[in-house]
Amino acid sequence: MLIDGVATRTVRADPAAGLIEVLDQTALPHQVRWVVVDTLAAAAHAITTMQVRGAPLIGATAAYGMAVAAGRDASDAGLHAAAATLAATRPTAVNLSWALHRMLGRLLAEPLPDRAIWAWREADAIAEHDVAASTAIGAHGEPLLRRLRPPAGRPASVLTHCNAGWLATVDRGTALAPVYAATDAGLELHVWVSETRPRNQGLLTAWELDQQGVPCTVIADNACGELIRSGQVDAVLVGADRIAANGDVANKIGTYLKALACVDAGIPCYVLAPASTIDIGSLTGAAIPIEERDGDELRVVHGLDAAGEASSVRQLAAEVPVYNPAFDVTPARLITAIVTEHGVAPATTDGVSRLMRGPA
Amino acid sequence: MLIDGVATRTVRADPAAGLIEVLDQTALPHQVRWVVVDTLAAAAHAITTMQVRGAPLIGATAAYGMAVAAGRDASDAGLHAAAATLAATRPTAVNLSWALHRMLGRLLAEPLPDRAIWAWREADAIAEHDVAASTAIGAHGEPLLRRLRPPAGRPASVLTHCNAGWLATVDRGTALAPVYAATDAGLELHVWVSETRPRNQGLLTAWELDQQGVPCTVIADNACGELIRSGQVDAVLVGADRIAANGDVANKIGTYLKALACVDAGIPCYVLAPASTIDIGSLTGAAIPIEERDGDELRVVHGLDAAGEASSVRQLAAEVPVYNPAFDVTPARLITAIVTEHGVAPATTDGVSRLMRGPA
Numbered sequence: 001m002l003i004d005g006v007a008t009r010t011v012r013a014d015p016a017a018g019l020i021e022v023l024d025q026t027a028l029p030h031q032v033r034w035v036v037v038d039t040l041a042a043a044a045h046a047i048t049t050m051q052v053r054g055a056p057l058i059g060a061t062a063a064y065g066m067a068v069a070a071g072r073d074a075s076d077a078g079l080h081a082a083a084a085t086l087a088a089t090r091p092t093a094v095n096l097s098w099a100l101h102r103m104l105g106r107l108l109a110e111p112l113p114d115r116a117i118w119a120w121r122e123a124d125a126i127a128e129h130d131v132a133a134s135t136a137i138g139a140h141g142e143p144l145l146r147r148l149r150p151p152a153g154r155p156a157s158v159l160t161h162c163n164a165g166w167l168a169t170v171d172r173g174t175a176l177a178p179v180y181a182a183t184d185a186g187l188e189l190h191v192w193v194s195e196t197r198p199r200n201q202g203l204l205t206a207w208e209l210d211q212q213g214v215p216c217t218v219i220a221d222n223a224c225g226e227l228i229r230s231g232q233v234d235a236v237l238v239g240a241d242r243i244a245a246n247g248d249v250a251n252k253i254g255t256y257l258k259a260l261a262c263v264d265a266g267i268p269c270y271v272l273a274p275a276s277t278i279d280i281g282s283l284t285g286a287a288i289p290i291e292e293r294d295g296d297e298l299r300v301v302h303g304l305d306a307a308g309e310a311s312s313v314r315q316l317a318a319e320v321p322v323y324n325p326a327f328d329v330t331p332a333r334l335i336t337a338i339v340t341e342h343g344v345a346p347a348t349t350d351g352v353s354r355l356m357r358g359p360a
Numbered sequence: 361m362l363i364d365g366v367a368t369r370t371v372r373a374d375p376a377a378g379l380i381e382v383l384d385q386t387a388l389p390h391q392v393r394w395v396v397v398d399t400l401a402a403a404a405h406a407i408t409t410m411q412v413r414g415a416p417l418i419g420a421t422a423a424y425g426m427a428v429a430a431g432r433d434a435s436d437a438g439l440h441a442a443a444a445t446l447a448a449t450r451p452t453a454v455n456l457s458w459a460l461h462r463m464l465g466r467l468l469a470e471p472l473p474d475r476a477i478w479a480w481r482e483a484d485a486i487a488e489h490d491v492a493a494s495t496a497i498g499a500h501g502e503p504l505l506r507r508l509r510p511p512a513g514r515p516a517s518v519l520t521h522c523n524a525g526w527l528a529t530v531d532r533g534t535a536l537a538p539v540y541a542a543t544d545a546g547l548e549l550h551v552w553v554s555e556t557r558p559r560n561q562g563l564l565t566a567w568e569l570d571q572q573g574v575p576c577t578v579i580a581d582n583a584c585g586e587l588i589r590s591g592q593v594d595a596v597l598v599g600a601d602r603i604a605a606n607g608d609v610a611n612k613i614g615t616y617l618k619a620l621a622c623v624d625a626g627i628p629c630y631v632l633a634p635a636s637t638i639d640i641g642s643l644t645g646a647a648i649p650i651e652e653r654d655g656d657e658l659r660v661v662h663g664l665d666a667a668g669e670a671s672s673v674r675q676l677a678a679e680v681p682v683y684n685p686a687f688d689v690t691p692a693r694l695i696t697a698i699v700t701e702h703g704v705a706p707a708t709t710d711g712v713s714r715l716m717r718g719p720a
Binding site for chain 2 (some may be wrong): 029192195196197198200203206210215216217218219220221222223224225226227229252253254256257260261264290295298300301302303304305311312313314315316317320321322323324325327328329
C-alpha cells in the first residue's frame, strides 16, 4: 500500500542484518516513523506497546521475532523460550500462537546450524501468506460491496471499527481489503470510521484511507448506532482477533454494539479475517481470553500540542477507577457472514469449518 | 448536593445584583470554577459552550437568562428578543423552550414595571420546580433499584451514559437521582460510567459520584456492550433531552447502542427526566431535531498537562472530515420504562401522557 504515494509494507525484513523494521503505529497518524527490531525483547516490546497491532500483523511480527531470536540462540530451549516470550505479549489474537507454532514446528525439524536461515525464510513465508490471504479476502469481499444498494444521491457507504486495514496486516488489510479492491476497480465508496476509544485506532484508519485516496469521515464510537439506524450506512465491515468454532467473534471492544445496530437496522455485518484467526479450540466465544489493558489508556490522551509536537493530556486522575477490556465477543447470530481467504460463509460451525480450508 | 463536602447547587441566583453564578462544567473535573452570568449574551454563551449542560439545567439557566435580560429591557419586544436568543442556543433539549415559554407567558401578563422582579421570582420557581422534580424522580426510581437482583458476590450495578446527575440539573439529578436516594438510604450500589465521547461528560459523572461517595468505574463507550452482555450490569439509567409523544427518546449520542444491548441481554433500560422533557408536539423521535456540533470536539481533547495546568492536544488534523451529532433517538420499543416526577410508566403514547400529568 502507499505512504505519501510510495508503495510499502508495515514490516520490512533485513535477514543479512538480522533485524526487521516496523512502522511505529503509536506515532501515527502524526508521524511516519520506523522502529528497528533487532532483539527478541524489542519484538515483544513492539507487540505489547502496540507499535505493531492488528491480529495478522501481530502474527507476522512474532514470526520475524522468532527469526531475530534464532540468530542468537537457535537451540530447542532457545526457540521454546523465545516463543514463550512472544506468546505472552497479548492474549486475544490467535494469529500470534498460530505463527509461533508454525515457526517452532518448522525450525525444530531442522538441524541446528540451518535453523537461523530457515527462520527468516519461514517468517517471510508467513508474511507472504498474509499478503496473499488479504488479497484473497479483498477479492471475495468485493462482490459484497458491489451488491450494496445505497439510496439515490450518495455512494455506497460502509462503516468500519478500529483498524483492520493494511496497517493491521503486512499489506492490503482484512476488513478494508474489499474496499481497496472495489475502489481500485472504480467503485465509488465512502467509509465511516469510528474513533475506537480508548486507543483511537480509527485515526489510523482515517490516515490509511486518506493515503489510498478513499473518502472517509471520522465519527465518535457513540455515533455509530444513530448513523446505522438512520440509514446512512449500508454495511459494517470489521476484522477479528479470534473466531471461535461456532462463529462467535472476538474483535476490538465495541464491535458487538455495531453488530447489534446492524441487526436492528437490517443491514449486513461482515467479519473479514485470515483463516489463521480461526481457533477451533475455542468452541464458543466464552472460551476466548479477553485482554484487559491499563486504565491509563483512558486516563491519558495522546496527540500534538500547539507547536505540532507529540504531547498528551490527562483527562482522568490516576486514582479514578477504570476498567479497560480491549476486546469483546460478538455472538455468531449477529454476524451476516465471515470472509477468509477461502471464501464467504455464514457464522456457523459448518461455515467456520469451510472457511478454514476452502471449498472441499 | 456536595462539592468538597459543602452543599451547593449548579446555579446560584443573586437578584439584587442582577446576575447568576453557574458552575463551569468545561473546567470540571479538574477545577471547580464559577462563572458570572450578568448579561443575556453571557447566558447564551454559557449554554452554547456547555459551561452549563444537561436538559433540565439548560432550562433553568435559560429562565435566569430571561431574568438577567429583563433587568435591562423588559418590554414585550425585549423579552421576545431575549427568548429568541436563548432558544437558538441549542436545538434538541426541549426543556429550554419549555422554560422560555413559561417565562414569557408569566412576564408578558405583568405590567412593565413589575416584570424584572417577577422574572427573578419565576426563574426561582422554575429552579425549585426542577429540584422538586429531581427529588420525586429519585423517589419513584429508588424501588426500581431495590428490585435489582445482582449475582451473589457483588452489589447491584447500574450503567449510566453521559451526565444525568446533579450537574445536569439544579440539584439531585435525573438518572442519578434514584442512585442518590437509594445510597442515602443505605443500599450498596456501583455505577459504571461511560466516557461519553466526544465531550467526555462521563468524567463529570465520575467526579460527581465521587463527591457523593458513590463507588463508580469509568469505561470506554465501546465497553458498554461487553459489560452488559457478560452480566456485569443490572440496569441502564439514562436521562433525556426530549421525549416524543410515542415514547421515543432523544438523549446523548450513544444511548441507542446501550438500549440495544439491554434488550439483547434482557436487563432493564430506564429513562429518567422531568415532565418538562416531554414534547407532545413531536409525535415520534423522527420529529426531534438532532444538534450537530463542531468536529473539533473529536479532533481536540482537553485535559491537564504534566504540570497540572489546563491543556489540550490535537488528535486529528483540521482537514480530516468529522461528523459529530450530539444526540441520538432511542426507539420506544427498546425502553423498559420512563420515570418523571409523576411516576413510572411504559414508553407508550398512553404512558407518556400519564407521565406529563401524573395519575388521573
